[in-house]
Amino acid sequence: MLGVIAAAFFMAWAIGANDSAKAVGTAVGSGIVGFRRAVLIIAVFTTLGATxxxxxxxxxxxxxxxxxxxAEIALVLFSSASAVTLASLWGKPISTTQSxxxxxxxxxxxxxxxxDWWTVGKIVSAWFVSPVFASVLAIATYKFYKPVLKRIKCLRSLELTQKWLVFLASAFSAFNLGANEVSNVTGLAKAGGIAGPNAVLALVAALGALTFSYEVMMTLGRNLAPLGPTSAFASQFGASIAVSVANVFGLPVSSGxxxxGAISxxxxxxxxxxxxxxxxxxxxSWVRAPFFSGLLAFVLVRLFSAGF
Structure with missing residues (x-):
C-alpha cells in the first residue's frame, strides 16, 4: 500500500513537471503570466479539475x-513516472497519458x-485525433477572436482583455490537466486500493510544476513557435476544448x-x-515514452513475479 502511495506521488510530481507546461507554457513563454503565478494557476485549477x-x-x-x-500497480506508476522524468530532464513535452x-x-x-485491446485502440485513436482537432479549434478561435479585438480601440483595454483571456485559457487548461492527466494517476491509485487522493495528487503535481517545469514551459511557449497574446490564447483555448471533449467520453488523451497540435x-x-x-x-518522444515505460514495466513486473 505504501508503495502505491509513493509511486502515485512520484507520478503526480512528474505530471506537474512535464504536463503543467502544456497548461501554462504559452502564457509564460509569451511573457503574459509570470512563472510563479503560473504555478499558482496550476495548484488551484488542477485541484478543481481532479476533484x-x-x-x-x-x-x-x-x-x-x-x-x-x-505492488504491480506501484511498478506501473514508477515506470511511467520514470519515462516522464527523463523527458523533463531533456526539456521535452511528452504524453504522460501514453506513458x-x-x-x-x-x-x-x-x-x-x-x-483490452478495444479500449486501448480507442485511446490510441484519440491520441491521433486530438492534435488535429486542437489545431482546427485553435484556428477557428483565432479567426473569431482577432476581429473582435480589432474593435477595441483603447490600447490599455486591449492589453487588459488579452491578459485576462490568456489567464482564463490557462486556467481552463489547468482544470483539464486535473480532470485528465491527474485522474489517470487517481485511477491507478484506486486500482491499487487507495481511494480518493484527487486533491492531494493535484497539489503534488503543483509541486512538480514549481520545482522542475521551467525548461518544458520554454520549449512549448517560446521555442516551438513565436507566440503573441492572440496566438497564445487561441492555441491554449483550442487545445483545452479538444481535451474537454475527450473527458466527456472518458478518454485519457494527452493535453501535450x-x-x-494547436500551436503548430x-x-x-x-x-x-x-x-x-x-x-x-x-x-x-511521443513514440519513445510509451515504449520505454512499457518495456520498463514489463521487466520490473517480470522480476517481481519471479521473486527478485
Whole structure:
C-alpha cells in the first residue's frame, strides 16, 4: 500500500513537471503570466479539475488495471513516472497519458493477462485525433477572436482583455490537466486500493510544476513557435476544448499532444515559423515514452513475479 502511495506521488510530481507546461507554457513563454503565478494557476485549477471532473477518465484507467496487484500497480506508476522524468530532464513535452497506458500494457503482457485491446485502440485513436482537432479549434478561435479585438480601440483595454483571456485559457487548461492527466494517476491509485487522493495528487503535481517545469514551459511557449497574446490564447483555448471533449467520453488523451497540435497548426495557418526539428523531436518522444515505460514495466513486473 505504501508503495502505491509513493509511486502515485512520484507520478503526480512528474505530471506537474512535464504536463503543467502544456497548461501554462504559452502564457509564460509569451511573457503574459509570470512563472510563479503560473504555478499558482496550476495548484488551484488542477485541484478543481481532479476533484470535480475526473471520474470518467479515472474509471477507464481503473478498468485497464483490473487484475494487477498493488505492488504491480506501484511498478506501473514508477515506470511511467520514470519515462516522464527523463523527458523533463531533456526539456521535452511528452504524453504522460501514453506513458501510463504503455506501462499498463507492458505489465499485463509480463503477467500473461489479456489486454483490452478495444479500449486501448480507442485511446490510441484519440491520441491521433486530438492534435488535429486542437489545431482546427485553435484556428477557428483565432479567426473569431482577432476581429473582435480589432474593435477595441483603447490600447490599455486591449492589453487588459488579452491578459485576462490568456489567464482564463490557462486556467481552463489547468482544470483539464486535473480532470485528465491527474485522474489517470487517481485511477491507478484506486486500482491499487487507495481511494480518493484527487486533491492531494493535484497539489503534488503543483509541486512538480514549481520545482522542475521551467525548461518544458520554454520549449512549448517560446521555442516551438513565436507566440503573441492572440496566438497564445487561441492555441491554449483550442487545445483545452479538444481535451474537454475527450473527458466527456472518458478518454485519457494527452493535453501535450493537443497543445503542440494547436500551436503548430495555428502558426502554419498564419504563415509563421515553426521549429520543425523541435516538432519532430517532440513527436518522436511521443513514440519513445510509451515504449520505454512499457518495456520498463514489463521487466520490473517480470522480476517481481519471479521473486527478485
Amino acid at each position: 470535480l471532473s475526473g471520474s470518467g477518465v479515472s474509471e477507464t484507467i481503473t478498468a485497464l488495471a483490473r487484475g494487477l496487484s498493488p 501510463i497506458i504503455g506501462a499498463l500494457v507492458g505489465s499485463s503482457l509480463a503477467l500473461g493477462f489479456s489486454v 499532444q493537443a497543445i503542440v 497548426g495555428l502558426s502554419l495557418y498564419k504563415g509563421e515559423h515553426v521549429n520543425k526539428k523541435l516538432l519532430l523531436d517532440i513527436v518522436k
